[in-house]
Amino acid sequence: METDNDILAEYVEESREHLIHIEEIFEILQKTGEISLSSINELFRAIHTIKGSAGFLGLTSIGTLTHAMESLLDSLREGRLSVTQPISDTLMEGTDRLSEMFEDVNKSNTVNVSELVTTLKALNSGDTPAAVPAAAPAPQAPPEPVEQRSVADVLSQFPELAAFVPQEPAAEPPPVAPAPPAPAPKPVAEKPAAKAPAQAKAEAPAQTNSQDNKDSSKHEEFLRIKVDLLDRLMMLAGELVLVRNQQLMHLEQADATLRSITQSLDSVTTELQETIMRTRMQPIGTVFSRFSRMVRDLSRKLNKKIDFETKGDEVELDKNVLEAIGDPLTHLVRNACDHGVEKPEDRLAAGKSEAGMVTLCAYHESGQIHVDIKDNGKGMNRDVIRRKVLEKGLKTEDELARMSEQDLLNLVFLPGFSTAAVLTDVSGRGVGMDVVKTGVEKFGGSVSLTSIEGEGSVVKLRLPLTLAIIPSLIVQSGNERFAIPQVNLEELVCLYDKDAFTRIECAGAREVFRLRDTLLPMVRLREALAREKMFDEDALSEVTEQNSEARQEMAEKYKEAEEGGHTIHYSLNFAVLRSGNLRFGLIIDRIHGSEEIVVKPMHRAVKGIPLYSGATVLGDGKVAMILDATGLARHYNVRDVGGGKDGKKQKAKTEEGTELRSLLLFSNGGSEQFGVSMQDVKRVEAIETAAIERVGSQEYITLDGISTRVVRLEDGLRVQGSSQPENMFFLIPQNARKPYGLLVEKLIDSGHYEVKLNKESYQAEGVEGTALIKKKMTVLVNLEQLMHLVDGMWYGGQA
Amino acid sequence: MNEDEEASLNSTMQMCTFRMSSRLFGVNILDVKEVNENTNVTPIYHAPPDICGYINIRGQILLVVNLRETFGFDQRHKTEAVGGKVVVFKSGVDEPFGILVDEVCDVVSVEQNRIVDRRAGDPNTSDAVRELRRAKDGIVVGVCPLDRELLLVLNARHILGRQSVKSLESK
Numbered sequence: 001m002e003t004d005n006d007i008l009a010e011y012v013e014e015s016r017e018h019l020i021h022i023e024e025i026f027e028i029l030q031k032t033g034e035i036s037l038s039s040i041n042e043l044f045r046a047i048h049t050i051k052g053s054a055g056f057l058g059l060t061s062i063g064t065l066t067h068a069m070e071s072l073l074d075s076l077r078e079g080r081l082s083v084t085q086p087i088s089d090t091l092m093e094g095t096d097r098l099s100e101m102f103e104d105v106n107k108s109n110t111v112n113v114s115e116l117v118t119t120l121k122a123l124n125s126g127d128t129p130a131a132v133p134a135a136a137p138a139p140q141a142p143p144e145p146v147e148q149r150s151v152a153d154v155l156s157q158f159p160e161l162a163a164f165v166p167q168e169p170a171a172e173p174p175p176v177a178p179a180p181p182a183p184a185p186k187p188v189a190e191k192p193a194a195k196a197p198a199q200a201k202a203e204a205p206a207q208t209n210s211q212d213n214k215d216s217s218k219h220e221e222f223l224r225i226k227v228d229l230l231d232r233l234m235m236l237a238g239e240l241v242l243v244r245n246q247q248l249m250h251l252e253q254a255d256a257t258l259r260s261i262t263q264s265l266d267s268v269t270t271e272l273q274e275t276i277m278r279t280r281m282q283p284i285g286t287v288f289s290r291f292s293r294m295v296r297d298l299s300r301k302l303n304k305k306i307d308f309e310t311k312g313d314e315v316e317l318d319k320n321v322l323e324a325i326g327d328p329l330t331h332l333v334r335n336a337c338d339h340g341v342e343k344p345e346d347r348l349a350a351g352k353s354e355a356g357m358v359t360l361c362a363y364h365e366s367g368q369i370h371v372d373i374k375d376n377g378k379g380m381n382r383d384v385i386r387r388k389v390l391e392k393g394l395k396t397e398d399e400l401a402r403m404s405e406q407d408l409l410n411l412v413f414l415p416g417f418s419t420a421a422v423l424t425d426v427s428g429r430g431v432g433m434d435v436v437k438t439g440v441e442k443f444g445g446s447v448s449l450t451s452i453e454g455e456g457s458v459v460k461l462r463l464p465l466t467l468a469i470i471p472s473l474i475v476q477s478g479n480e481r482f483a484i485p486q487v488n489l490e491e492l493v494c495l496y497d498k499d500a501f502t503r504i505e506c507a508g509a510r511e512v513f514r515l516r517d518t519l520l521p522m523v524r525l526r527e528a529l530a531r532e533k534m535f536d537e538d539a540l541s542e543v544t545e546q547n548s549e550a551r552q553e554m555a556e557k558y559k560e561a562e563e564g565g566h567t568i569h570y571s572l573n574f575a576v577l578r579s580g581n582l583r584f585g586l587i588i589d590r591i592h593g594s595e596e597i598v599v600k601p602m603h604r605a606v607k608g609i610p611l612y613s614g615a616t617v618l619g620d621g622k623v624a625m626i627l628d629a630t631g632l633a634r635h636y637n638v639r640d641v642g643g644g645k646d647g648k649k650q651k652a653k654t655e656e657g658t659e660l661r662s663l664l665l666f667s668n669g670g671s672e673q674f675g676v677s678m679q680d681v682k683r684v685e686a687i688e689t690a691a692i693e694r695v696g697s698q699e700y701i702t703l704d705g706i707s708t709r710v711v712r713l714e715d716g717l718r719v720q721g722s723s724q725p726e727n728m729f730f731l732i733p734q735n736a737r738k739p740y741g742l743l744v745e746k747l748i749d750s751g752h753y754e755v756k757l758n759k760e761s762y763q764a765e766g767v768e769g770t771a772l773i774k775k776k777m778t779v780l781v782n783l784e785q786l787m788h789l790v791d792g793m794w795y796g797g798q799a
Numbered sequence: 800m801n802e803d804e805e806a807s808l809n810s811t812m813q814m815c816t817f818r819m820s821s822r823l824f825g826v827n828i829l830d831v832k833e834v835n836e837n838t839n840v841t842p843i844y845h846a847p848p849d850i851c852g853y854i855n856i857r858g859q860i861l862l863v864v865n866l867r868e869t870f871g872f873d874q875r876h877k878t879e880a881v882g883g884k885v886v887v888f889k890s891g892v893d894e895p896f897g898i899l900v901d902e903v904c905d906v907v908s909v910e911q912n913r914i915v916d917r918r919a920g921d922p923n924t925s926d927a928v929r930e931l932r933r934a935k936d937g938i939v940v941g942v943c944p945l946d947r948e949l950l951l952v953l954n955a956r957h958i959l960g961r962q963s964v965k966s967l968e969s970k
Contacts, residue, residue: 239858480841529844603853603862604894605959609845615853615860623841623853623860 011053012105018046019102020289022095026088027292035083043091044073050098058109062101065113068120069094075124090119092293227319230279237273238598242621244269278316281465284362284371285313287322291333295358298337305344305355306337312362317369321463324443325371328436332373332459333358335432340377340457350454352376365738371461380451382408389414402659409449413437444470444487448734472597472626473575474618476590477525481624483597483616488629490576490583492591498558500570501551509541511548513574513585516751520576522585523636525627528611535637579629584638586627595619599626610635661755663780665748665773666729668713670720673778675771676731676742678750680783685730685741692743701730701741708732709740713781716766716789733783740787749774765789812914814907814943816950817886817900820872823950824900825907825943830955832889834903837863851899854885861887862896864958869938892955907950914941914952 025043029035051066069091075081094116101108247262288310295308317325341347341356348354359374382405389395389411400408412433436459437447444464451457464470472483473492493515495503504511504522511522527543528535535543554570561568574585597616602609610631618624662678685703692701692710699710710730714721722728722745731742759769762779766786770779814825840852840863849868853860863885887897937957943950 235858242858532845600860603860603896605862605896606843606846606850609843611845612843615841617855617858617860621855622839623855625841625843625853 008057008105011057012102015050015053015098015102018050019095019099020286022046023289023293026092026095027289029083029088030292030296035088037077040073040077040083044070044077047073059101059105061109061111061113062098062105064117065094065097065101068117068124072120072124081124087123090116090123094120096293225279227280230276233276233279235598237269237276238617240269241273242617242619245619280318281316282319282322283313284315284317284322284369285310287326287329288313288360288362291329291360294330294333295337298334302338303343304337304341306341307355307357308359309357310360310362315362315364315369317463318465321369321443321465325440325445325461325463328439328461329360329371329373331432331436332461333360336373336375336377336457336459340375340379342378346378350378369463369465371463373459373461374456376456379453379456380409380412381453385409385411404659406450409451412449413447441487469596469598471594472616474592474595474624475525475573475575475586475588476592477529477588481592481618481622482525482588483595483618483624483626484575484577484586484629485613485626486594488577488579490578492573492575493585495572497567497570500572501554501558504547504551504572506544506548509537509544511544515576515585518583520583520585521638522574522587523632523638524587525632526587526589528632528636534635540637577629577632579633582633582638584633584636586632597624597626659755659757660752662750662752663755663773664731664750665778666731666744667746667748668719669722669745672719673748673773673776674713674744675753675773675778675780676783677780680734682732682734684747685732687728687730689724689726689728703730703732703739703741706739709738710743711740711787711790712743713786716786717764717779717781719779731783733787742781742783742786755780811908811910814909814950814952815886816904816907817884818902818904819867819870819900821901822872823904823945823948824866824953825909825950826886826888826953826955828906830888830892832887835885835887835897837883837885837899854897856887859895861885862894862959863899864896865899866938866953866958867899869958888955893959896959898958907945909943909945909950909952914943916941 022043025035025039028039047066047070051063051070054060054063054066072081072087072091076083076087081087097111097113097116101111244262244266248266291310292308295306298304299306336358337356341358342350342352344354347356357374357376359372361372361374363370385408386400389400390397394414395403395411403411414434433447433449440447440461440463446462448460448462449457450460471486473486473489474481474483476482493513504513506512507519511524513520513522524543524547531539533539558568558570572587573589573591574587575591577584577586595618597618599614599616601607601614602612606612611628612625612631613628614626615623616626663675664678664681664684665673665675667673687701687703692699694700699712700707701710702708708730712722713719722743725745729744729747731744732739733741753771753773755771755773757769757771757780761777762770766782766789768780768782770777772778813828815828815831816823816825818824835854835856838854840854842852843850846852849865851863851865854863855861884900884903885897886900886903887895938953939951940954940957941952943952
């Protein structure tokens with residue numbers, strides 16, 4: 001195709017916008033079952049505009065199809081035909097086909113549209129005899145050639161197209177006459193004049209005009225802006241914030257006038273930054289909208305009745321994130337329709353309404369966007385999952401027996417779980433769930449699943465607002481600070497005093513640390529930075545030797561000091577990082593805390609260095625490198641030291657009826673010991689009790705700028721109240737719909753414990769049961785239930 | 800000399816000149832975006848030795864190159880504090896980067912035909928040039944005699960081109 005690429009690109013862009021508009025109209029049609037004349041007019045105009053430029057650009061397939069659609073719409077518009085199911089379906093199919101063709105517009109001419117065109121023609125002629133003379137014989141091929149000739153731009157096409165022209169020149173002349181690339185309204189106004197019976201004619205132009213005005217005003221509200229320009233703006237705004245911060249620091253000595261000026265500068269800067277951030281945001285509705293069609297098609301294909309609803313269409317997400325979630329969402333919605341919602345007869349038999357319901361719901365929460373995919377279908381059958389997992393050999397019967405209900409559900413995320421066989425056998429879900437999980441996790445999101453058998457399932461996606469800004473931990477080694485993306489970070493470990501030199505052990509040439517039940521290979525960031533060559537065994541043993549000497553020295557000094565009656569304080573920090581299936585401890589000099597960073601790619605000249613995944617500007621304006629866990633592990637030659645996992649398994653098998661659970665143990669002042677599942681806890685903050693504020697009967701604390709509701713154990717359970725010491729701990733749960741946390745007085749320990757759950761001894765809502773842990777009776781708290789209890793509305797369960 | 804330079808051989812060119820290890824260098828002023836203070840360089844471990852690190856200039860992260868290291872000037876007194884200014888190049892030259900210099904001097908107009916292509920192998924070339932020739936190809940495109948000393952003309956576009964090759968080699 002010899003077409004000007006710029007014009008073509010613009011045309012494609014424009015046409016896509018038209019198609020989106022068309023789909024919106026169809027959506028209304030689907031919902032309400034009727035369509036207004038003005039909507040038909042809009043459809044007609046949109047299709048006509050696409051057609052016009054298609055001819056001019058030599059896109060014959062698109063031209064032919066749009067022409068057929070246009071003719072049919074014309075008949076509808078003039079009342080010769082009324083909108084029936086087959087007509088709307090075919091038009092929608094046509095729209096879909098157009099969308100496909102616009103995906104790769106250069107190949108669009110190879111797409112065969114003749115069948116669809118025939119159907120369209122048949123529909124146009126079939127129902128009303130009146131339409132036959134005017135529209136039905138209208139041949140579909142000619143408009144392009146004619147238009148092409150009138151524009152006379154695509155010369156190379158001419159001979160071949162000319163062959164078409166003589167065949168049916170009579171059919172089209174009047175409508176084609178207006179300049180094709182011109183905006184739609186004009187031809188619309190003329191066409192009825194040429195063809196339509198008097199009755200319709202009077203009405204159509206009037207409406208067209210009012211629509212025109214609306215259209216043009218709509219266009220003025222948008223402006224296409226290059227993304228680089230926005231990026232640059234964002235960067236400058238960030239810099240402005242730094243300058244402002246510097247000024248704020250010097251404000252101490254300033255006089256009152258300057259202070260107030262600075263304060264307004266401060267607020268303007270903040271607002272400016274937020275506004276610029278928002279320019280990249282788009283409403284999630286743009287992604288949601290495509291699913292209503294999909295659900296409709298699926299329901300017909302599956303012979304089910306499914307209603308579809310979206311909530312929170314206006315919630316805004318970064319463009320990149322929006323693009324990335326399309327596929328996972330498609331997967332999940334399809335799953336919900338296919339495996340979640342039952343057939344009508346089954347639903348009736350189960351005492352439910354005939355039509356199932358699939359809901360997509362987006363909302364903001366604690367700096368993230370949550371998207372719930374909910375259905376009121378049959379839910380997931382734990383037994384089926386159990387059977388499947390056994391069949392696939394993913395887990396042993398023993399392991400399954402020890403799993404909690406939730407753990408069982410989570411098995412559907414196992415990679416091996418989703419296979420073709422599962423798809424046909426299992427009456428639950430789990431098809432390609434691992435794909436969804438990896439897809440979502442790749443850009444820093446997470447997935448969780450809840451399901452009640454017979455009532456339905458909810459898949460919750462948690463997504464970052466933007467990909468450009470990632471939460472990270474800032475650490476220091478030597479004089480330099482580095483950022484570690486939170487995604488790679490599992491936990492932080494600090495060893496104090498004696499532990500600092502006794503707990504790190506040598507295994508062969510490597511240093512390892514016994515973290516609970518696993519052996520963790522250690523990486524010293526300082527050494528990794530100092531040595532440019534990839535670590536081989538020699539280098540490793542050299543490092544290990546040096547450090548074990550250093551440790552010995554420390555031990556001696558410590559002992560000396562102890563004998564002398566005073567103590568030396570040592571501390572050793574490391575971060576447990578995960579890269580793929582590999583975990584390792586990264587020893588660093590200092591931990592600074594977490595910061596949201598903007599990732600900048602590495603410069604071309606230093607891109608090849610495996611240690612870094614990018615660079616960023618920190619809050620104080622200094623550049624910090626972003627560490628790449630995978631590259632670091634490779635550079636340090638980290639291998640799985642093994643031993644750990646097996647040991648765990650053996651241990652898990654020792655006693656019947658027990659379950660190995662990862663728990664966080666704490667006390668609330670009194671002598672009672674409590675535990676919560678580690679996986680329910682997002683993080684733990686050390687707080688000062690003085691910072692807790694009271695509002696009415698509720699207590700709040702501000703964490704990271706978010707007011708977080710404080711829940712006390714004694715609010716929901718009959719246990720001893722806390723004595724309110726100065727410093728307490730705050731457990732922030734996973735999966736909370738609103739920010740809240742559990743206030744506890746003292747953390748005792750965390751780790752994997754064998755739990756033999758006793759449900760009889762202490763029964764209360766919010767409590768799972770009791771167990772003997774570390775030779776002490778421990779009350780296992782169910783965070784979710786506890787929050788339900790304290791404030792039912794707060795928790796985003798399966799309501 | 801690249802083609803552009805040759806095409807305009809007889810015209811004058813404005814050079815932004817600066818000193819490194821007491822030698823005078825110049826780059827085409829049209830390639831220069833700004834001159835900045837050298838503050839707070841973040842080192843990039845494992846980068847080639849003549850890469851100083853990253854600095855932040857108004858939110859943009861900029862790679863800083865120490866040409867003295869590239870040319871091997873600094874072997875004798877490495878402990879000496881490195882230069883005080885960064886000459887930042889325009890975005891068209893390469894991905895954002897700058898070079899570390901001791902001191903920025905005047906803007907000098909030189910006639911293009913006064914720049915001697917050092918590759919011509921003129922027997923009168925000074926020691927400094929010979930030294931440079933030995934060290935690095937491509938960066939120094941020629942020598943221009945000024946009133947009192949020689950100006951070494953650099954092509955900013957070649958500074959990092961070569962470096963990326965080098966970092967590949969070391970892999």
